[in-house]
Amino acid sequence: ILNVEQSPQSLHVQEGDSTNFTCSFPSSNFYALHWYRWETAKSPEALFVMTLNGDEKKKGRISATLNTKEGYSYLYIKGSQPEDSATYLCAFITGRRALTFGSGTRLQVQP
């Protein structure tokens, strides 16, 4: 059984604050690590697909890093906005192509 852990479980920040979350995963049999944003009543939306150790990816105010040797990834949000409020999920993939999800970090950004 693969163990993918995310921390913190939830986070409340003020608009304009920067924040980051952690995802830890097994360092063996690594294929890829994904980050998703899941807003209430919507589908999970892919943010990043990360495959190489040392990968750094950025989309607007959101960025992510990957360390496959030690089995962790960080997601950063710079200058949080209320529309960033969502659950952020990381998912680990092996060669079988199926996703093993962490339990998510629930972010609430107060205006």
Place this chain on the structure above:
Amino acid sequence: SAVISQKPSRDICQRGTSLTIQCQVDSQVTMMFWYRQQPGQSLTLIATANQGSEATYESGFVIDKFPISRPNLTFSTLTVSNMSPEDSSIYLCSVEQRDYGYTFGSGTRLTVV
């Protein structure tokens, strides 16, 4: 990226009955995945469905409880059989979009009473 139409979006069902969830993809895909999120839990893979072969179920999930059909490369159904309150969950179908992550249906929120 692919667009998935999933229905129903929500349902309230009596225990002992069955519900079939449908996912229609706007392009042909080899594998479709079915997930469940029970309250307070993470998304968990139920099974992988390939066209023309039996679905592959994860540990803890069995075909009699969650039969899956995959009649062609754009469509799949998941049935939740003989439901109990423990089956109350969000059910999601998903397809892989190489290099772009996975695309998900909009989800089915099931409540069993």
